[in-house]
Amino acid sequence: MSQLAPVTRNPRFKQLCGKSTASGSISAAEERKSKVVLCVDNVSVCCSVESMIEFISTLSVTAITCFEVKPRKRRSDTVDGLNGKAFRVRIYEDDLSRFMNPDTI
Numbered sequence: 811m812s813q814l815a816p817v818t819r820n821p822r823f824k825q826l827c828g829k830s831t832a833s834g835s836i837s838a839a840e841e842r843k844s845k846v847v848l849c850v851d852n853v854s855v856c857c858s859v860e861s862m863i864e865f866i867s868t869l870s871v872t873a874i875t876c877f878e879v880k881p882r883k884r885r886s887d888t889v890d891g892l893n894g895k896a897f898r899v900r901i902y903e904d905d906l907s908r909f910m911n912p913d914t915i
Contacts, residue, residue, distance in 0.1 A: 844903040845874060851881055851896040862897050871905040 850862065859876055866873045881896040901909055 845900055846903050846906055847898060847900045848909070849879070849882075849896060850899055851894070853895045853897065855893075855895055857895055857897075859897070862899070866899065866901070866909070869908050869911075871901055871909045873899055873901060875900040 853862070859878055863873045863876050866876070876897055876899045879896050879898045881894055
């Protein structure tokens with residue numbers, strides 16, 4: 811009876827973001843903005859991806875991506891189904907404070 815050796819995977823490599831301003835041959839080709847992914851949950855079932863993007867643009871925030879996802883189930887939800895929709899939204903990190911500001915609603 812032969813035993814199989816355990817499969818080892820390469821560890822995931824962390825992304826390295828350089829901040830060099832040197833004008834030499836080894837420098838960043840372009841400056842990239844940091845992004846964040848957020849879950850917008852408990853939204854009316856009437857809301858669509860297009861209306862979510864339109865709402866986000868009224869906050870002066872750029873939605874890089876936005877798509878509908880399965881809502882999270884809560885203890886208070888009925889067995890029949892969920893009461894709302896959820897969206898996964900990707901925005902630039904610089905816009906996060908405007909997106910999360912409750913006074914803009």
